[in-house]
Amino acid sequence: MQKLSAILVVVLLCATSNAVLSFTDGILPNGAFEYGPKPHQLKGTRVTDPKAIPNWELTGFVEYIKSGQTQGDMLLVVPEGAFAIRLGEDASIKTKVNVNKGLFYSMTFNVARTCAQEEKLNVSVSPNSEPNDWGILPMQTMYSSNGWDTYSWGFLAEANNIEIVIHNPIGVEKDPACGPLIDSVALKALFPPKRTNVNMLKNGDFEEGPYVLPKTDVGGVLIPPNIEDDHSPLPGWMIESLKAVKYLDAEHFAIPKGKRAIELIAGKESAIAQVVKTTPGKVYALSFAVGDANNACEGSMIVEAFAGKNTLRVPYESKGKGGYKQAVLKFKAVTTRTRIRFLSTFYQMKVDGSLCGPIIDDVRLIGVRYAKHA
Numbered sequence: 001m002q003k004l005s006a007i008l009v010v011v012l013l014c015a016t017s018n019a020v021l022s023f024t025d026g027i028l029p030n031g032a033f034e035y036g037p038k039p040h041q042l043k044g045t046r047v048t049d050p051k052a053i054p055n056w057e058l059t060g061f062v063e064y065i066k067s068g069q070t071q072g073d074m075l076l077v078v079p080e081g082a083f084a085i086r087l088g089e090d091a092s093i094k095t096k097v098n099v100n101k102g103l104f105y106s107m108t109f110n111v112a113r114t115c116a117q118e119e120k121l122n123v124s125v126s127p128n129s130e131p132n133d134w135g136i137l138p139m140q141t142m143y144s145s146n147g148w149d150t151y152s153w154g155f156l157a158e159a160n161n162i163e164i165v166i167h168n169p170i171g172v173e174k175d176p177a178c179g180p181l182i183d184s185v186a187l188k189a190l191f192p193p194k195r196t197n198v199n200m201l202k203n204g205d206f207e208e209g210p211y212v213l214p215k216t217d218v219g220g221v222l223i224p225p226n227i228e229d230d231h232s233p234l235p236g237w238m239i240e241s242l243k244a245v246k247y248l249d250a251e252h253f254a255i256p257k258g259k260r261a262i263e264l265i266a267g268k269e270s271a272i273a274q275v276v277k278t279t280p281g282k283v284y285a286l287s288f289a290v291g292d293a294n295n296a297c298e299g300s301m302i303v304e305a306f307a308g309k310n311t312l313r314v315p316y317e318s319k320g321k322g323g324y325k326q327a328v329l330k331f332k333a334v335t336t337r338t339r340i341r342f343l344s345t346f347y348q349m350k351v352d353g354s355l356c357g358p359i360i361d362d363v364r365l366i367g368v369r370y371a372k373h374a
């Protein structure tokens with residue numbers, strides 16, 4: 001065991017000796033923050049040296065938090081491993097990563113709110129030629145019952161060497177130590193799927209999406225609201241809503257088909273959409289699966305599917321133990337571009353108070369025939 005520990009230390013030191021880190025899909029080097037500051041680089045929990053945490057550079061009031069630590073009456077729990085980072089007001093952490101220029105990537109990380117009701121995070125990457133291209137992740141709504149949520153954010157790599165920054169912008173709190181906890185920062189290359197002769201929709205099976213953290217029990221990955229399809233962590237789809245949708249994996253949930261699905265967790269405030277080219281006058285069939293994820297989300301559910309101005313409401317009685325049903329919406333296209341959209345009619349909540357909802361999967365759009373003229 002001592003020999004293994006020594007090897008890990010050598011590997012870490014080799015990684016930190018380079019200005020830019022080599023990377024493949026998964027947790028970033030020291031992305032779980034298990035390697036931390038030396039005792040002389042700490043003042044209580046505050047990190048005093050901007051380079052005290054291997055592989056990361058710190059700015060502002062940053063704390064190194066151990067799982068089980070208390071803040072007043074609140075117990076600070078770390079979802080994976082023993083340590084996490086807390087970003088105080090206007091504080092940030094950043095790391096450099098080797099990627100492939102021109103590829104799309106999705107970043108995944110765990111986050112917990114500790115003080116303010118209005119906490120949020122600013123996620124960005126450089127270089128970036130697009131103005132105002134960063135992610136603001138609001139944390140007014142916490143979707144899990146244990147205080148931790150897993151978020152994702154997508155971007156296009158404009159260079160082989162990039163710098164990722166997670167920043168806590170100035171908020172309403174006057175306490176500089178107040179701010180969100182960050183843990184388990186991961187990255188995944190995304191390969192935008194194409195339309196096929198059996199499905200006019202891109203990524204209709206949701207198999208292409210953000211990295212799912214394997215060891216945490218947070219449950220699913222949140223894809224933030226108002227994300228356009230060209231930068232979405234869910235390639236091909238827009239998160240066309242005020243609240244997030246959740247990306248689920250078959251390792252932890254019941255999935256109708258394949259390994260991934262989407263859970264609509266916030267009623268009509270949680271929606272996904274995709275615009276597809278259609279031929280006016282032609283009839284199309286939009287098929288999809290509706291079910292529950294075997295995550296104790298019970299009750300009467302309704303998924304609303306839209307194809308332009310055509311709508312289909314699909315009821316589903318969930319016992320919270322898995323299962324699904326198939327549905328089909330047939331419609332005649334009236335324009336050259338048709339918006340396909342899905343949302344949940346009702347808010348659903350588990351007994352632990354966390355938001356949940358129906359899942360959708362295996363979404364397919366095919367042309368059926370040309371409509372007969374009267």
